[in-house]
Amino acid sequence: MDQFSSQIIRNSLFYGSEEMGIALRNSAYSPNIKERMDHSAAIFDSDGNLLAQAEHIPVHLGSLPWGLRNTLNYMKKESLEIEDNSMIVVNNPYIAGTHLNDVTVIRPIFFRGDLIGFSANKAHHSDIGGKVPGSISSDAKSLYEEGLILDPVFLIRRNEFNRDVFSLFSINSRNPYERRGDLKAQIAANLTGEKRVKEIIEKYGVEAFNEANLTAFQYAERMTLSKIKDMKKGSYDAEDYLESPEGKDIKLKVRVAVGDSEIKVNYAGTDKQVLFPLNAVLGVTISGVQFVFRSLLGEDVPVNFGTFKSIKIEAEEGTVLNPVFPAPVSGGNVETSQRNADVLYLAMSKAMPDTVPAAAGGSMNNIMMGGLYKNKTWAFYETIGVGLGGRKGMDGVDGVHSNMTNTMNTPIEEIEKNLPLLVTRYEFRTNSGGEGEYRGGCGIIRAYKVREGSVTVTVLSERGIHRPWGLFGGLPGKPTEVKTVKGGKTKKRGTKGTFELNENDIFEIRTAGGGGYGEPSKRSSSALKSDKNNGFTFRPRNKNK
Structure with missing residues (x-):
């Protein structure tokens, strides 16, 4: 495939994801989405690898690929077939990433009977039930106190709307009218993404589509490796702290090892998970690493599946950066994620003082x-x-x-x-x-x-x-x-x-x-x-x- 066509396909996918966000915002009911734009959208290949993402919310975007793969694994385990003309909804943070308020909707994209990819979006619903209005409490001791939990379930199947799921979702909120409108907006966004992907394939063909995506992956990986080669080699340690409701410090500790061809991020020494909602599921931790290094790599490095293959992450299970179900996580998405970015930047300031x-x-x-x-x-x-x-x-x-x-x-x-x-x-x-x-x-x-x-x-x-x-x-x-x-x-x-x-x-x-x-x-x-x-x-x- 010639480079011009390959670049056109890559750019078309990016703008397709941007259009998804526009459709979501313009169709939403709640101020949090239509005014604050608390949503994100992305397009994936049939294996769940990221093809393109809009410039939306970093903590959403980094967790979407993690959540999609977990959803596909869940459906395989439960013998649920990925079907054409369907939509899947999930908000369980231990599957989808982030927290319960962030609802993920996934659209499998088929072309002439074959699965060719997915369009997916995540949007923050301003109330999902739970013990306090807005659902994000400061003292929840388990996920069950933070709102309605949905494992992956069909919202639409064979073009039939699952009204039972829709009703269950909306009635558990203090704003049922908003929840119905926002969820429908998420459906519209995914249909927009599906339409754009099919337009590309109808013009260039499936083979060219897949070839362009592989080329994009390889290019992003090469660009990341070239940036890593220019970084100062060594191991860089840092720690920073969260403030618990009980007045105790919660330590986040990281060692970033920059080598010739990869970066290793290790959180050994980070505190164990806690009985209040400052735990961050692994998808959130991954988001923080990807955000920080995306900002340090430079704007000329494209973002897709290949971008982060050279960055390895180790976070011990049972810690605040990789808790075990049902630890509460509503604040981990919004607060611990920020401290994770801080501690990573602090470590990298020793390697890149003129940049950080x-x-x-x-x-x-x-x-x-x-x-x-x-x-x-x-x-x-x-x-x-x-x-x-x-x-x-x-x-x-x-x-x-x-x-x-x-x-x-x-x-x-x-x-x-x-x-x-x-x-x-x-x-x-x-x-x-x-x-x-x-x-x-x-x-x-x-x-x-x-x-x-x-x-x-x-x-x-x-x-x-x-x-x-x-x-x-x-x-x-x-x-x-x-x-x-x-x-x-x-x-x-x-x-x-x-x-x-x-x-x-x-x-x-x-x-x-x-x-x-x-x-x-x-x-x-x-x-x-x-x-x-x-x-x-x-x-x-x-x-x-």
């Missing part, structure tokens, strides 16, 4: 709210951005989502139009980034006021104690802070917990700033002038304060 940034804010800052409004139950979920870490030649970006997430914010109008809430503050958290030659980005302040009734609020955040670290003399960013105002009295809250608010009560979160890079004394006069013009008032301070 200081720590970002280190949390997705999960906010879950719910209650009764206009005689209906409701649940709301969003995450709040942070400051990125400074890096050589560049300050950290202010107020964005970092590392393992890639979502938008929820428009204030969307919240105030549909929920008994007012957003009373939404602004950059000035001076929250760590000082350095290149400062850390600022976090965000966001506050909500209850307009009427009572609201259950759950917060699951991080970096309240262990601040985002700086690099090479840069100072750490400010920690996350949470507070409530009830009856005019302000109360400081921890970064994890559930509490009740009533009419006129206020909940506020101040997210962490990124770490600084380089000695603050080396910051240029032009940068200092820009800081002043933008309202920053950095002053020399002790590194430990």
Whole structure:
């Protein structure tokens, strides 16, 4: 096959996955998907190997191939045949990866009777049942407390809609109307992917399609190997910490060994799994490794099955990075994944000091709210951005989502139009980034006021104690802070917990700033002038304060 046709096929698959995301977003009902774009999509070959993925959510994308292979193995074990004109739904994290809120829908793609691939997507449903509105609690002791669990099951079979599964799925949510709409949007997304794959095959043929994919795999593998050869060889160790609801540290430890032709990532020394939801299934751990090295390899390396063949991962079973069922995992997907990225970057800063940034804010800052409004139950979920870490030649970006997430914010109008809430503050958290030659980005302040009734609020955040670290003399960013105002009295809250608010009560979160890079004394006069013009008032301070 000529190179032009091969490249056209590869690009067509990529844009097919992007179109899947557009179809999903445009068809979804919930603000979390249609506004925040908390979804991901990808296309695979008949063996479950990644062909193309949209530029969506890293923690979703890395776990989708892992989840697809687990699903295929599950169906084989259960003697369930992969059929044409079907859709499979699964959210069991120990099969699909991530957590229960992330629902995966898979479409087998057949062409003239033969299985040629799969289109699949994963979307975060804002409530999937469980003990708290939004489903992500801070104190669940098992997966059963986190919501409805679905092993792989046919949502559509032989073009017949499985209404029993559909009803079971929606009735277990506090937002059944949203769940029905979002699940149908996921179906539409997969049909879009299937259509694009079939168009390619109808134009070029199955043989050319498979040949182009093999060529793409081999090219990606060669590109990765060439980048590894340029890396500084050696073993690089690092450790970082999560903050448990009990106030104890949870250690993540990694050794990254960079060789001539492969990278080995070993998590020996990482703490055992815990009885609260900061465990991360292996699919999430894999996602973190792939995200970090994807960012370090460079934009010219394409992402497919071949990209990560030279990167080996070892995570002991029974640890927080590879727990055993039914350990709770809702926070592992959103918080432990972030610390995994941090500890990997910290290790690689010793090998690539001019490339690796200081720590970002280190949390997705999960906010879950719910209650009764206009005689209906409701649940709301969003995450709040942070400051990125400074890096050589560049300050950290202010107020964005970092590392393992890639979502938008929820428009204030969307919240105030549909929920008994007012957003009373939404602004950059000035001076929250760590000082350095290149400062850390600022976090965000966001506050909500209850307009009427009572609201259950759950917060699951991080970096309240262990601040985002700086690099090479840069100072750490400010920690996350949470507070409530009830009856005019302000109360400081921890970064994890559930509490009740009533009419006129206020909940506020101040997210962490990124770490600084380089000695603050080396910051240029032009940068200092820009800081002043933008309202920053950095002053020399002790590194430990």
